[in-house]
Amino acid sequence: MPTQSDAPFSYDGLDRVIHEKARLSVMTSLISHPKGLAFNELKTLCGLTDGNLSRHVQVLAEAGLVAVHKGYEGNRPHTSCALTPAGRERFLEYLNVLEQVVRNASSAAEDASSLPSGPGKLKPA
Protein backbone atom coordinates (compact mmCIF):
# COMPACT_ATOMS: atom_id res chain seq x y z
CA MET A 1 0.00 0.00 0.00
CA PRO A 2 1.20 3.55 -0.67
CA THR A 3 2.16 5.62 2.35
CA GLN A 4 0.32 8.75 3.39
CA SER A 5 2.94 11.02 1.78
CA ASP A 6 2.56 9.15 -1.53
CA ALA A 7 -1.22 9.37 -1.26
CA PRO A 8 -2.01 12.99 -0.43
CA PHE A 9 -5.64 12.53 -1.42
CA SER A 10 -6.37 9.34 0.49
CA TYR A 11 -7.79 11.25 3.51
CA ASP A 12 -7.36 8.40 5.94
CA GLY A 13 -8.76 10.60 8.70
CA LEU A 14 -12.22 10.61 7.12
CA ASP A 15 -13.64 8.08 9.58
CA ARG A 16 -16.32 6.15 7.67
CA VAL A 17 -18.46 5.81 10.78
CA ILE A 18 -18.85 9.60 10.85
CA HIS A 19 -18.54 10.35 7.12
CA GLU A 20 -21.74 8.58 6.06
CA LYS A 21 -24.16 11.36 5.12
CA ALA A 22 -26.98 10.67 7.61
CA ARG A 23 -24.53 10.13 10.46
CA LEU A 24 -22.75 13.36 9.56
CA SER A 25 -26.13 15.09 9.97
CA VAL A 26 -26.62 13.45 13.37
CA MET A 27 -23.14 14.37 14.58
CA THR A 28 -23.51 17.98 13.41
CA SER A 29 -26.91 18.30 15.09
CA LEU A 30 -25.54 16.89 18.33
CA ILE A 31 -22.41 19.02 18.45
CA SER A 32 -24.75 22.01 18.04
CA HIS A 33 -26.78 20.82 21.04
CA PRO A 34 -24.30 19.87 23.76
CA LYS A 35 -27.04 19.08 26.27
CA GLY A 36 -28.44 16.45 23.93
CA LEU A 37 -31.57 16.22 21.80
CA ALA A 38 -34.79 14.28 22.04
CA PHE A 39 -34.98 11.58 19.37
CA ASN A 40 -37.88 13.39 17.68
CA GLU A 41 -36.07 16.71 17.56
CA LEU A 42 -33.03 15.00 16.09
CA LYS A 43 -35.21 13.29 13.50
CA THR A 44 -36.63 16.62 12.38
CA LEU A 45 -33.30 18.46 12.31
CA CYS A 46 -31.73 15.71 10.20
CA GLY A 47 -34.73 15.12 7.94
CA LEU A 48 -34.58 11.38 8.63
CA THR A 49 -37.28 8.76 9.14
CA ASP A 50 -37.65 6.93 12.47
CA GLY A 51 -36.11 3.77 11.08
CA ASN A 52 -33.16 5.50 9.46
CA LEU A 53 -32.37 7.58 12.50
CA SER A 54 -32.56 4.53 14.80
CA ARG A 55 -30.22 2.57 12.60
CA HIS A 56 -27.63 5.33 12.33
CA VAL A 57 -27.78 6.28 16.01
CA GLN A 58 -27.16 2.64 16.82
CA VAL A 59 -24.02 2.60 14.66
CA LEU A 60 -22.76 5.75 16.38
CA ALA A 61 -23.60 4.37 19.83
CA GLU A 62 -21.81 1.08 19.12
CA ALA A 63 -18.75 3.10 18.11
CA GLY A 64 -18.93 4.97 21.42
CA LEU A 65 -19.56 8.33 19.77
CA VAL A 66 -23.13 8.89 20.94
CA ALA A 67 -24.88 8.05 24.21
CA VAL A 68 -28.57 7.12 24.11
CA HIS A 69 -30.72 7.72 27.14
CA LYS A 70 -34.07 5.91 27.32
CA GLY A 71 -36.37 7.25 30.00
CA TYR A 72 -39.87 8.57 30.60
CA GLU A 73 -41.41 11.96 30.39
CA GLY A 74 -44.53 11.62 32.53
CA ASN A 75 -45.91 8.28 31.35
CA ARG A 76 -44.51 8.46 27.84
CA PRO A 77 -41.23 6.84 26.78
CA HIS A 78 -38.66 9.49 25.94
CA THR A 79 -35.39 8.79 24.17
CA SER A 80 -32.60 11.32 23.92
CA CYS A 81 -29.10 11.32 22.48
CA ALA A 82 -25.93 13.27 23.10
CA LEU A 83 -22.32 13.16 21.95
CA THR A 84 -19.96 11.37 24.31
CA PRO A 85 -16.70 13.17 25.14
CA ALA A 86 -14.89 10.69 22.84
CA GLY A 87 -17.48 11.35 20.13
CA ARG A 88 -16.92 15.06 20.38
CA GLU A 89 -13.17 14.61 20.15
CA ARG A 90 -13.33 12.26 17.16
CA PHE A 91 -15.80 14.52 15.40
CA LEU A 92 -13.47 17.50 15.84
CA GLU A 93 -10.61 15.44 14.36
CA TYR A 94 -12.87 14.44 11.47
CA LEU A 95 -13.80 18.09 10.88
CA ASN A 96 -10.14 19.01 10.62
CA VAL A 97 -9.69 16.51 7.80
CA LEU A 98 -12.90 17.66 6.13
CA GLU A 99 -11.66 21.23 6.24
CA GLN A 100 -8.45 20.07 4.57
CA VAL A 101 -10.48 18.41 1.78
CA VAL A 102 -12.40 21.63 1.18
CA ARG A 103 -9.20 23.68 1.20
CA ASN A 104 -7.31 21.34 -1.16
CA ALA A 105 -10.15 21.05 -3.61
CA SER A 106 -11.15 24.70 -3.57
CA SER A 107 -7.63 25.97 -4.11
CA ALA A 108 -7.11 23.40 -6.88
CA ALA A 109 -10.35 24.49 -8.52
CA GLU A 110 -9.25 28.12 -8.42
CA ASP A 111 -5.79 27.34 -9.79
CA ALA A 112 -7.32 25.27 -12.55
CA SER A 113 -10.13 27.60 -13.54
CA SER A 114 -8.05 29.39 -16.19
CA LEU A 115 -6.56 26.22 -17.70
CA PRO A 116 -8.01 24.18 -20.55
CA SER A 117 -9.77 21.07 -19.30
CA GLY A 118 -12.20 18.37 -20.31
CA PRO A 119 -12.03 14.83 -21.55
CA GLY A 120 -10.95 15.80 -25.04
CA LYS A 121 -7.68 17.20 -23.77
CA LEU A 122 -6.27 14.38 -21.68
CA LYS A 123 -2.52 14.55 -21.42
CA PRO A 124 -0.78 11.25 -22.06
CA ALA A 125 1.28 10.68 -18.91
Place this chain on the structure above:
Amino acid sequence: MPTQSDAPFSYDGLDRVIHEKARLSVMTSLISHPKGLAFNELKTLCGLTDGNLSRHVQVLAEAGLVAVHKGYEGNRPHTSCALTPAGRERFLEYLNVLEQVVRNASSAAEDASSLPSGPGKLKPA
Protein backbone atom coordinates in the same frame (compact mmCIF):
# COMPACT_ATOMS: atom_id res chain seq x y z
CA MET B 1 -40.85 14.43 4.91
CA PRO B 2 -39.65 17.61 6.63
CA THR B 3 -38.73 20.51 4.38
CA GLN B 4 -35.21 21.87 4.10
CA SER B 5 -35.95 24.72 6.52
CA ASP B 6 -37.21 22.23 9.13
CA ALA B 7 -34.17 20.07 8.61
CA PRO B 8 -31.17 22.40 8.69
CA PHE B 9 -28.76 19.49 9.16
CA SER B 10 -30.08 17.22 6.43
CA TYR B 11 -27.47 18.46 3.90
CA ASP B 12 -29.39 17.33 0.85
CA GLY B 13 -26.65 18.74 -1.36
CA LEU B 14 -24.15 16.13 -0.16
CA ASP B 15 -24.44 14.04 -3.30
CA ARG B 16 -23.83 10.41 -2.24
CA VAL B 17 -22.09 9.61 -5.53
CA ILE B 18 -19.38 12.13 -4.64
CA HIS B 19 -19.50 11.90 -0.83
CA GLU B 20 -18.27 8.29 -0.58
CA LYS B 21 -14.73 8.54 0.80
CA ALA B 22 -12.78 6.88 -2.04
CA ARG B 23 -14.74 8.81 -4.69
CA LEU B 24 -14.12 12.04 -2.82
CA SER B 25 -10.40 11.24 -3.09
CA VAL B 26 -10.75 10.63 -6.82
CA MET B 27 -12.71 13.84 -7.41
CA THR B 28 -10.24 15.92 -5.38
CA SER B 29 -7.29 14.41 -7.24
CA LEU B 30 -8.91 15.11 -10.59
CA ILE B 31 -9.94 18.69 -9.83
CA SER B 32 -6.29 19.24 -8.89
CA HIS B 33 -5.22 17.87 -12.28
CA PRO B 34 -7.47 19.46 -14.88
CA LYS B 35 -5.63 17.82 -17.78
CA GLY B 36 -6.46 14.42 -16.35
CA LEU B 37 -4.42 11.68 -14.70
CA ALA B 38 -3.17 8.29 -15.74
CA PHE B 39 -4.99 5.49 -13.92
CA ASN B 40 -1.78 4.52 -12.11
CA GLU B 41 -1.06 8.05 -10.95
CA LEU B 42 -4.61 8.39 -9.68
CA LYS B 43 -4.29 5.06 -7.85
CA THR B 44 -1.16 6.28 -6.03
CA LEU B 45 -2.55 9.72 -5.17
CA CYS B 46 -5.70 8.18 -3.69
CA GLY B 47 -3.98 5.25 -1.98
CA LEU B 48 -6.43 2.81 -3.61
CA THR B 49 -6.00 -0.66 -5.03
CA ASP B 50 -6.56 -1.37 -8.75
CA GLY B 51 -9.90 -3.02 -8.06
CA ASN B 52 -11.20 -0.32 -5.77
CA LEU B 53 -10.18 2.48 -8.09
CA SER B 54 -11.76 0.75 -11.10
CA ARG B 55 -15.00 0.25 -9.27
CA HIS B 56 -15.26 3.83 -8.03
CA VAL B 57 -14.18 5.38 -11.34
CA GLN B 58 -16.91 3.33 -13.01
CA VAL B 59 -19.54 4.75 -10.63
CA LEU B 60 -18.33 8.28 -11.34
CA ALA B 61 -18.24 7.64 -15.09
CA GLU B 62 -21.77 6.22 -15.09
CA ALA B 63 -22.93 9.37 -13.29
CA GLY B 64 -21.29 11.48 -16.01
CA LEU B 65 -18.81 13.08 -13.61
CA VAL B 66 -15.62 11.52 -14.94
CA ALA B 67 -14.51 10.65 -18.46
CA VAL B 68 -12.30 7.61 -18.98
CA HIS B 69 -9.98 7.45 -21.96
CA LYS B 70 -8.57 4.06 -22.94
CA GLY B 71 -5.72 4.26 -25.37
CA TYR B 72 -2.17 3.15 -25.99
CA GLU B 73 1.17 4.56 -25.06
CA GLY B 74 3.51 2.90 -27.51
CA ASN B 75 2.33 -0.71 -27.39
CA ARG B 76 1.07 -0.61 -23.83
CA PRO B 77 -2.56 0.03 -22.89
CA HIS B 78 -2.92 3.36 -21.14
CA THR B 79 -6.02 4.48 -19.28
CA SER B 80 -6.55 8.01 -18.11
CA CYS B 81 -9.36 9.89 -16.37
CA ALA B 82 -10.49 13.48 -16.15
CA LEU B 83 -13.41 15.39 -14.71
CA THR B 84 -16.13 16.21 -17.22
CA PRO B 85 -17.40 19.81 -17.22
CA ALA B 86 -20.58 18.57 -15.47
CA GLY B 87 -18.43 16.69 -12.96
CA ARG B 88 -16.47 19.80 -12.18
CA GLU B 89 -19.66 21.81 -11.72
CA ARG B 90 -21.29 19.22 -9.47
CA PHE B 91 -18.14 18.83 -7.43
CA LEU B 92 -17.99 22.59 -6.84
CA GLU B 93 -21.62 22.52 -5.68
CA TYR B 94 -20.80 19.61 -3.39
CA LEU B 95 -17.82 21.51 -1.97
CA ASN B 96 -20.07 24.45 -1.11
CA VAL B 97 -22.27 22.19 0.98
CA LEU B 98 -19.24 20.54 2.58
CA GLU B 99 -17.91 23.96 3.52
CA GLN B 100 -21.27 24.70 5.13
CA VAL B 101 -21.04 21.49 7.19
CA VAL B 102 -17.57 22.45 8.42
CA ARG B 103 -18.72 25.99 9.21
CA ASN B 104 -21.87 24.88 11.07
CA ALA B 105 -20.12 22.21 13.09
CA SER B 106 -17.04 24.25 13.90
CA SER B 107 -18.98 27.27 15.10
CA ALA B 108 -21.29 25.02 17.12
CA ALA B 109 -18.28 23.32 18.70
CA GLU B 110 -16.80 26.70 19.64
CA ASP B 111 -20.09 27.97 21.07
CA ALA B 112 -20.52 24.77 23.04
CA SER B 113 -16.98 24.41 24.36
CA SER B 114 -17.70 26.42 27.50
CA LEU B 115 -21.04 24.73 28.25
CA PRO B 116 -21.58 21.60 30.34
CA SER B 117 -22.05 18.55 28.15
CA GLY B 118 -22.10 14.78 28.22
CA PRO B 119 -24.72 12.05 28.49
CA GLY B 120 -25.24 12.62 32.21
CA LYS B 121 -26.74 16.02 31.58
CA LEU B 122 -29.33 15.36 28.91
CA LYS B 123 -32.07 17.95 28.92
CA PRO B 124 -35.59 16.52 28.87
CA ALA B 125 -37.22 18.17 25.86
